[in-house]
Amino acid sequence: MSxxxxxxxxxxxxxxxxxxxxxxxxxxxRAAADAVDREADRLTELxxxxxxxxxxxxxxxxxxxxxxxxxxxxxxxxGSVLMTAGRKLVSTVGGASGPLYGTLLRxxxxxxxxxxxxxxxxxxxxxxxxxxxxxxxxxxxxxxKTMLDALRPAADALADSGGKDLRAARTAAEKGAEExxxxxxxxxxxxxxxxxxxxxxxxxxxxxALLMAALAEAxxxxxxxx
Amino acid sequence: xxxxxxxARVGIxxxxxxxxxxxxxxxxxxxxxxVPDAPVTGAGGLPDGGLGTSEEVITEAARRVDAGAxxxxxxxxxxxxxxxxxxxxxxxELPDPARLLDAPLVEGAIGAxxxxxxxxxxxxxxxAAEEAYTYRKV
Numbered sequence: 001m002s003x004x005x006x007x008x009x010x011x012x013x014x015x016x017x018x019x020x021x022x023x024x025x026x027x028x029x030r031a032a033a034d035a036v037d038r039e040a041d042r043l044t045e046l047x048x049x050x051x052x053x054x055x056x057x058x059x060x061x062x063x064x065x066x067x068x069x070x071x072x073x074x075x076x077x078x079g080s081v082l083m084t085a086g087r088k089l090v091s092t093v094g095g096a097s098g099p100l101y102g103t104l105l106r107x108x109x110x111x112x113x114x115x116x117x118x119x120x121x122x123x124x125x126x127x128x129x130x131x132x133x134x135x136x137x138x139x140x141x142x143x144x145k146t147m148l149d150a151l152r153p154a155a156d157a158l159a160d161s162g163g164k165d166l167r168a169a170r171t172a173a174e175k176g177a178e179e180x181x182x183x184x185x186x187x188x189x190x191x192x193x194x195x196x197x198x199x200x201x202x203x204x205x206x207x208x209a210l211l212m213a214a215l216a217e218a219x220x221x222x223x224x225x226x
Numbered sequence: 227x228x229x230x231x232x233x234a235r236v237g238i239x240x241x242x243x244x245x246x247x248x249x250x251x252x253x254x255x256x257x258x259x260x261v262p263d264a265p266v267t268g269a270g271g272l273p274d275g276g277l278g279t280s281e282e283v284i285t286e287a288a289r290r291v292d293a294g295a296x297x298x299x300x301x302x303x304x305x306x307x308x309x310x311x312x313x314x315x316x317x318x319e320l321p322d323p324a325r326l327l328d329a330p331l332v333e334g335a336i337g338a339x340x341x342x343x344x345x346x347x348x349x350x351x352x353x354a355a356e357e358a359y360t361y362r363k364v
Binding site: 054086087090091095096097098099100102103106107110133137138188189 | 276278309316317
């Protein structure tokens with residue numbers, strides 16, 4: 001693990017009472033890389049049911065590239081960490097999840113701006129802006145059986161808690177992902193299956209839940225190691 | 227129409243999940259246009275030749291065909307479309323101006339290449355490609 005956490009102190013290298021710095025966001029991205037690596041087989045299995053069976057491998061390749069980039073040096077601000085990660089995903093994933101997750105992180109990062117420390121409320125707002133950009137790019141809405149069905153409830157839960165409760169965001173994302181099982185796909189390759197897409201969890205929603213779980217994990221470390 | 231560009235032609239980039247599809251459509255469009263050196267190139271697949279969409283392959287192709295009059299991109303579906311849109315919305319990797327054409331890959335490529343080879347500007351190239359949707363086959 002990189003960096004000590006200094007709760008409440010100005011020169012923190014992680015989370016604090018006032019907010020989160022670049023080290024926290026780097027830890028989020030590394031936790032996401034770990035989770036994607038651990039769950040790659042499950043993502044691919046979900047994708048083989050209603051897609052083209054490459055989601056696990058694609059996400060693993062993308063987030064490993066993000067990890068390597070961060071190993072070479074963590075950008076100075078939360079926004080630049082997310083923009084760097086997003087750019088890396090667009091250039092390495094090779095499937096639709098590359099531009100979608102890339103847009104999510106880049107727009108979220110761009111919305112955070114140049115601040116060295118961001119509050120939970122700012123993160124909730126920026127995440128929501130990032131999700132709007134994903135919805136616009138993919139032309140998808142809630143209930144279309146996509147990553148949005150995990151991301152949107154997570155961002156809402158985070159906003160409802162004033163940006164404080166990362167675990168609530170995680171829980172909401174996992175619930176949203178599970179609930180895609182009953183939905184019929186209306187976007188992406190799975191939509192060609194029509195009603196046959198019902199009964200399978202959406203792989204993009206599953207990976208989005210991993211991303212939100214990684215956020216909670218990064219937050220848990222920040223709280224736990226003070 | 228191309229006054230400001232000193233006769234430079236619009237470059238066309240064909241983005242497909244498959245390298246073979248992209249390259250074959252590019253050579254077919256150039257042949258049908260009767261312009262062997264038409265400013266069109268394929269940007270298909272991953273850098274290792276596998277199926278997929280690569281930002282790197284697309285941006286390299288765009289730089290290759292950019293002669294200063296702008297670059298028009300056509301894409302097949304899914305991640306090919308999303309990657310181009312992401313590059314246009316977020317990045318500075320593509321030459322300026324660059325534009326994604328709302329057209330089917332094969333039919334749109336023919337119209338775009340004929341128009342670009344004849345000296346049409348980016349708007350004319352886009353209009354020619356997008357006209358492909360008005361041709362009904364049944």
